[in-house]
Amino acid sequence: MDYPVLYRGDQAGHVILTVxxxxxxVEVSCRRDNGGLFxxxxxxxxxxxxxxxxxxxxxxxxxxxxxxxxxxxxxxxIWRGELRMSYAFSHQTQSQQGxxxxxxxxxxxxxxxxxGPCGGRSGMCGSWPCRTAWISPSP
Numbered sequence: 001m002d003y004p005v006l007y008r009g010d011q012a013g014h015v016i017l018t019v020x021x022x023x024x025x026v027e028v029s030c031r032r033d034n035g036g037l038f039x040x041x042x043x044x045x046x047x048x049x050x051x052x053x054x055x056x057x058x059x060x061x062x063x064x065x066x067x068x069x070x071x072x073x074x075x076x077x078i079w080r081g082e083l084r085m086s087y088a089f090s091h092q093t094q095s096q097q098g099x100x101x102x103x104x105x106x107x108x109x110x111x112x113x114x115x116g117p118c119g120g121r122s123g124m125c126g127s128w129p130c131r132t133a134w135i136s137p138s139p
């Protein structure tokens with residue numbers, strides 16, 4: 001069965017459901033939008049079913065997954081698919097990105113040093129305290 005997928009009221013693609021015994025193969029395909037990460041949902045008579053985050057596939061974006069048929073049947077009649085932006089990519093300029101590092105350099109001199117399992121000697125042991133040790137001022 002083929003259903004339309006809408007984003008902000010406009011058709012953005014389609015979702016195909018293929019029943020295979022007690023499982024249903026769900027395949028979503030939509031035109032690509034580089035503005036962020038999108039999640040797909042099935043809108044049904046008794047609620048909605050989250051499908052997951054779409055990934056780039058050539059000129060499009062999409063996902064494929066298998067779900068239990070009973071989960072979809074419990075939601076009643078399927079009306080359509082829907083996309084929702086779950087994260088918008090920011091379009092920061094180089095100067096905006098650089099301001100973060102200026103703030104770090106301007107921290108007060110008594111800011112405590114974080115030390116990880118390596119004692120802060122390498123700053124590279126991979127633990128959270130050591131990853132922050134490089135931005136902490138020396139005592």
